[in-house]
Amino acid sequence: MIASLAGELAGGRISRRRPFRSPHHSASQAALVGGGQRARPGEVSLAHMGVLFLDELPEFSPRVLDALRQPMETGETTIARANHHVTYPSRVQVVAAMNPCRCGYAGQPGHTCRRGLRCAGDYQARISGPLLDRIDLHIDVAPAHVADLVLPPPREASEEVAQRVFDARARQRERFEGHGRADVRTNAEVDGELLEAVARPDGPGLALLREAADAMSLTARGFHRVLRIARTLADLEASDAVGRVHVAEALAYRNNTRIAR
Numbered sequence: 710m711i712a713s714l715a716g717e718l719a720g721g722r723i724s725r726r727r728p729f730r731s732p733h734h735s736a737s738q739a740a741l742v743g744g745g746q747r748a749r750p751g752e753v754s755l756a757h758m759g760v761l762f763l764d765e766l767p768e769f770s771p772r773v774l775d776a777l778r779q780p781m782e783t784g785e786t787t788i789a790r791a792n793h794h795v796t797y798p799s800r801v802q803v804v805a806a807m808n809p810c811r812c813g814y815a816g817q818p819g820h821t822c823r824r825g826l827r828c829a830g831d832y833q834a835r836i837s838g839p840l841l842d843r844i845d846l847h848i849d850v851a852p853a854h855v856a857d858l859v860l861p862p863p864r865e866a867s868e869e870v871a872q873r874v875f876d877a878r879a880r881q882r883e884r885f886e887g888h889g890r891a892d893v894r895t896n897a898e899v900d901g902e903l904l905e906a907v908a909r910p911d912g913p914g915l916a917l918l919r920e921a922a923d924a925m926s927l928t929a930r931g932f933h934r935v936l937r938i939a940r941t942l943a944d945l946e947a948s949d950a951v952g953r954v955h956v957a958e959a960l961a962y963r964n965n966t967r968i969a970r
Contacts, residue, residue, distance in 0.1 A: 711750050711757055711797060728759035734768035742776045743797060748788040753780045754797035766807040767835040774840055777803070781843045782930075784898075800898075803844065809833070817852065845934050846962040877944040896937045896944070904933060908940035913953040921960045935959045 712718050712728075732741060732752045743751035753761055763769065780786045784800035809815040810829035815822055822828035841847075878895060884907055885893040893899050899907065910918060922932055936951075938959035943951045 711754050715750050715755060717755070728756050729762065730756040730759070731762040731764065734763075734765045736769070736773065738770075738773045738776050741773055742780065742786050743788050743795075748790060748793075748795040750797045751786065753777060753799045753801055754786055756801045757798045758800060759802070761801045761803050763803065763805040766805040767832050771835055771837065775837055778839055778843060781840075805844070807833075807836075842928055842930055845938055848962070873945055876947070877941065880944050880947070881941075896941050899937070900933065904936055904940075908936040908951055910936075910939060910951040910953070910956050914939070914951055914956040917953050917956050918960075921956075925960070925963070927963075931963060935963060938962060 712724065718724075730752045736752065739745055739751065741751050742753055743749060766774070780799035780801070781803060784798065785796050786799040787794060787796045809832075810822055811832045812822055812828060814820040815829040824831075881895050885891065885899070885903075888903060888907070890899075890903065893903075896904075896908070909915070918932075918935065921927065921935075925931075927935065935956070936959075939951050939955040942955040942958055943949075946955075948955070
């Protein structure tokens with residue numbers, strides 16, 4: 710229905726593939742979240758139930774990026790006009806990529822940015838704290854070398870990973886059906902008392918989470934997102950209990966402190 714409103718149904722055929730949208734970093738706010746005279750859906754709504762990939766994240770306008778905060782939090786985009794409001798569903802998986810600094814070499818051995826520490830600091834500061842707080846997994850990826858390209862394939866194939874994810878999602882659906890919430894399918898959709906009921910860690914895990922909440926100055930949003938990630942990590946291991954190891958890994962992914970290298 711969203712693709713039809715946007716005039717993107719090829720030949721009128723309905724697509725059964727999850728959408729993947731990758732807008733250019735020069736995209737306007739209206740292009741990304743929707744707008745115009747007829748309040749057309751933007752990229753975040755066109756990616757509903759799929760992936761919104763934002764490459765070169767700091768190159769987007771800070772104002773445009775901050776417009777994503779509401780859709781990422783609620784799974785909906787509301788466009789307000791003088792005489793009407795339009796709400797589009799926008800439950801997406803946001804995946805973003807960025808260089809550590811504008812020149813792209815910060816932190817690499819043997820390289821020193823001409824602007825010093827400010828190169829990375831100023832570049833990373835283009836992304837607001839509230840937006841970063843809504844991104845659950847922060848992963849540093851080292852540059853690939855030619856020698857890496859000839860390494861043997863990984864021990865776990867993509868098909869095996871996909872099966873583990875499928876099994877974990879099935880486990881989540883069964884859990885929420887048992888709590889009388891058949892409308893909830895994944896951990897990402899749950900909040901409040903139900904989240905605390907299904908994702909409460911064991912004793913050692915809860916102690917670690919309390920210590921980390923103070924040491925890392927976790928916001929309430931960040932605290933609950935750590936719980937969701939820890940619960941999901943346990944599901945991927947087919948574990949009914951959320952343990953200390955799951956909490957520790959979830960906290961490691963939230964280490965989003967900007968590093969001026």
